[in-house]
Amino acid sequence: MNLTVNGKVYSFEAEPDMPLLWALRDILDIKGPKFGCGAGLCGACTVIIDGQAVRSCQIPAADVTSEIRTIDGLANNDGTLHPVQQAWMDEQVAQCGYCQAGQIMNAVALLETNPQPSDADIDGAMAGNLCRCGTYPRIRAAIKRAANEMAGT
Ligand code: FES
Numbered sequence: 001m002n003l004t005v006n007g008k009v010y011s012f013e014a015e016p017d018m019p020l021l022w023a024l025r026d027i028l029d030i031k032g033p034k035f036g037c038g039a040g041l042c043g044a045c046t047v048i049i050d051g052q053a054v055r056s057c058q059i060p061a062a063d064v065t066s067e068i069r070t071i072d073g074l075a076n077n078d079g080t081l082h083p084v085q086q087a088w089m090d091e092q093v094a095q096c097g098y099c100q101a102g103q104i105m106n107a108v109a110l111l112e113t114n115p116q117p118s119d120a121d122i123d124g125a126m127a128g129n130l131c132r133c134g135t136y137p138r139i140r141a142a143i144k145r146a147a148n149e150m151a152g153t
Helices: 020-027 083-090 100-113 119-126 136-151
Strands: 002-005 008-011 046-049 052-055
Touching (some): 002 020, 052 100
């Protein structure tokens, strides 16, 4: 099986029905996507494929032919954070943090398709990413901050 993750090509052996999340975490040692519910309901495992936020627990790794982006590859090589990551830091979004890699990847996918989302756009796009700590108001603020930063305002 071959996967391209964050610009790097990996070749490995795996069962054909292995979920992408398992392949990323257990074989490739890419730990950004988290196991939450295992049923596509919480968003902790969110990655980006073809510009879309995807629940990596729900798709077989063997079905993925496009590049996979995870939070592990979001920052620049020099360590500069992606504007969404920086906004998360500036707004001090995380509480326990478990859901936040998935939240951030979902937010990146949103801003790449809708650079200036309204409150309703944010709520709609982020509704499938659950946070048991209730950080939703800070997530919304961070997305707005990142949108302004990315727009240069
Ligand atoms: Fe704890 Fe979201 S920060 S689940």
